[in-house]
Amino acid sequence: GPLDRVLHPEDHIYRKPRTHHYNWTISSSVRRPDGVAKLVYLINGHYPGPTIEARAGDKLEINVHNGLAEEGLAMHWHGLHMRGRNAYDGAIGFTQCPIPIGGNFTYKFEIADDQWGTFWYHSHAQTQRADGLYGGLVVHKPAHNGADGRPPKPKYDEERLILVNDLYHRPAADVLAWYMRAVSNSMEPVPDSLLINGVGSYNCSLAMPAYPIDCVQKPVRPGMRFDSQKRYRLRVVNTGSLAGFTMSVPGANMTAVEVDGGNKISPTPAASVGILHPGQRVDLSLSWDESFSRIRTTDLEIALDQDAFFYPNPALDPTQTFPIHLTNLPSAASMGNGSTPSDSVPIVPYFDLSTAKSLHPASPELSPLEPSTTKTMVLYTTTLMLAHQNNVPMGYMNHTSWRSSSSPLISSPRWFWENGTQLVPYIPYSSSSNDFMDIVINNLDDSGHPFHLHGYDFDVLGAWGVDSHSKAWGSYNPFDIHVAPPGGPLNYQNPVRRDTVFVPHHGYAVIRIRPNNPGIWMLHCHLLWHQSAGMAMGLQVGGD
Structure with a gap:
């Protein structure tokens, strides 16, 4: 049927890593995805874009040509760590400028040997993904021969x-x-x-x-x-x-x-x-x-x-x-x-x-917080309508509403960022598995926010919100040692690992990262209207 998108792991799990080359042209055309005529974005004539299948360790080189008449664009590879390839993360204002009209940009990166699963790609330019500029990206886990010298039988038939x-x-x-x-x-x-x-x-x-x-x-x-x-x-x-x-x-x-x-x-x-x-x-x-x-x-x-x-x-x-x-x-x-x-x-x-809880118990280094080894950051996010902003709804994180700078942060000196629209705290890089950064995201809004962190997976130590019909507050301040988390003790034993966490309304989420992937990584609400309204910030891990 028209909805069937069959994948082909058998073409990837038994082979050695290789480089995949793609040439994409981005255009737009009127289509009827649900029967209603709508101008949508196309990748090589496809809506949504083509599905990328690869295996861990593969390299991808994707040349993107902007065939649009009036807009720039950029592509983000949602969930991939992009280790050593921060410049190809696709976050406009953080790691690149928009690909200009008629221009080209080639994304070159290697998928880590230890990263596989279900991912996707999408435009990170304003609202384009809502109109179809996205597609699937599946990284298959390589199959290794068993004791009999043969590859294991696939767990799934399809x-x-x-x-x-x-x-x-x-x-x-x-x-x-x-x-x-x-x-x-x-x-x-x-x-x-x-x-x-x-x-x-x-x-x-x-x-x-x-x-x-x-x-x-x-x-x-x-x-x-x-x-x-x-x-x-x-x-x-x-x-x-x-x-x-x-x-x-x-x-x-x-x-x-x-x-x-x-x-x-x-x-x-x-x-x-x-x-x-x-x-x-x-x-x-x-x-x-x-x-x-x-x-x-x-x-x-x-x-x-x-x-x-x-x-x-x-x-x-x-x-x-x-x-x-x-x-x-x-x-x-x-x-x-x-x-x-x-x-x-x-x-x-x-x-x-x-x-959801992790299938495997946490590794020994995921022990309860130790002040000598763990740093903590507290964030407050909300949507405000302020008079000096003409009462237009604006997303804020720690009193800062993000706006893209004229040049990407990755290519600008840090003093250039301090313009009141960039919240990018510095986190020292560490290769030690015993160094953590705990990030508490408090949501002051009446609706929830799914927050996505580029470049990292994180352990969700806790997430909680008040009843959906309640007007009470459920924020968590880890620096107040006399007040326990409103949602109960944090989970250090089998926390689920994610790259996008839902922060409930009038609630919080506590996530833990190991700051071992240097770069400037965007952290933002993945609700498109909130992201476009400024509910975003960055983390600078290491570097000058």
């Missing part, structure tokens, strides 16, 4: 990539302009639709007269095909701008096994999994319940998290289903023989990704 995003029918630049007004009252724009792998099916009757659209009703909803006898690995990415989502497939057993790029978590078979916030990824093991396998059809259900919506949008159906057609159904004679992988596995109704 792997699929699933990119899910909320969709705005208006150009994202217009949506941002609507938000960046005093009359928006800092209420984030609610999307109109959702897509899987760039495809959806909009109900044209939901269109609002105030925002007329050119809509062609699709006669059949796009769907997927699965073999009922196969075990699948679904690599799921939230490429959206605002909403998290929960995913379910009636009749299937889903088990979240990894998050944010190869970080294994304790498996819990469940009927549904969520919430996956923008920028985050989850790998799901999917198999079919034996008693259900005699039924030919079911659905993939995506339910957007409506806690992110502060006003109703009648044009949006927040819960949508995509049909699944099952093939290779078992015969009546084979039913009940216990051959189905999911047979007799108990499942829970819902697995909450915010409760």
Whole structure:
């Protein structure tokens, strides 16, 4: 079906590392991803962009030509550490200037030997990823021969990539302009639709007269095909701008096994999994319940998290289903023989990704905080409407609203940064595994923020927020030794490892990094409207 993006690990896990060369031309054209005509971005004519598959240790050289008529752009490789390649991280204002109209830029970097998993790439220029300038990036883990000299049998029969995003029918630049007004009252724009792998099916009757659209009703909803006898690995990415989502497939057993790029978590078979916030990824093991396998059809259900919506949008159906057609159904004679992988596995109704724990206990160096070895940084983030900013909603981190400088920070002396719009604390570089930096992110807003740190994975020692309907405050100040974290003791034993953490409303998250990847790395809210409004900063690790 049109949603099926089948991956090919067999082409990568058994070979030696090599260099992949790509030539991309970025253009734009009107397409109908969900039946509604919309100007979107294309990479070599594709929407979304082509899927990159590689293995750990591979090198990528990607020449990007800007074929757009009026905009610069840059590409970020979300989740890759980019060790020694900070200049190719793609963060405009931090590591590069926009690729000019008609210009070219070649990204050259090596994937670390110890990094694999589900990643993605997207534009880091203003609002372009909301209009389709993104794609999947999967790094396969190399297979090593066993004691018998043969490579191990693959754990999964097939792997699929699933990119899910909320969709705005208006150009994202217009949506941002609507938000960046005093009359928006800092209420984030609610999307109109959702897509899987760039495809959806909009109900044209939901269109609002105030925002007329050119809509062609699709006669059949796009769907997927699965073999009922196969075990699948679904690599799921939230490429959206605002909403998290929960995913379910009636009749299937889903088990979240990894998050944010190869970080294994304790498996819990469940009927549904969520919430996956923008920028985050989850790998799901999917198999079919034996008693259900005699039924030919079911659905993939995506339910957007409506806690992110502060006003109703009648044009949006927040819960949508995509049909699944099952093939290779078992015969009546084979039913009940216990051959189905999911047979007799108990499942829970819902697995909450915010409760995920690392599969393996923390290494010895992840011991409780030691003042002599651990540094701590405390951040406060909020959205403010201030008179001197004409009451336009602006994102702040420690009283600083980020704005891109005229030249990238990486190529400018530090004194040039001190212009009131750059919060970039310096962190000494350390190659020692016993040196940590704990970062406490306190969220003062009424909505949550998924924060992404470039160049690093981090251990989530704790994350907590007050009840969604409460106006109480749940900030955490680690320097007040007489007050415990409101959410309870921090987790030093099996903290989940991520590169994008959701900080609940009126709450906090505590993350721990080892400052062993020198460079200037962006830390920002991955909600596109907040990032564009200034909810961003940087970390300078080492250097002058």
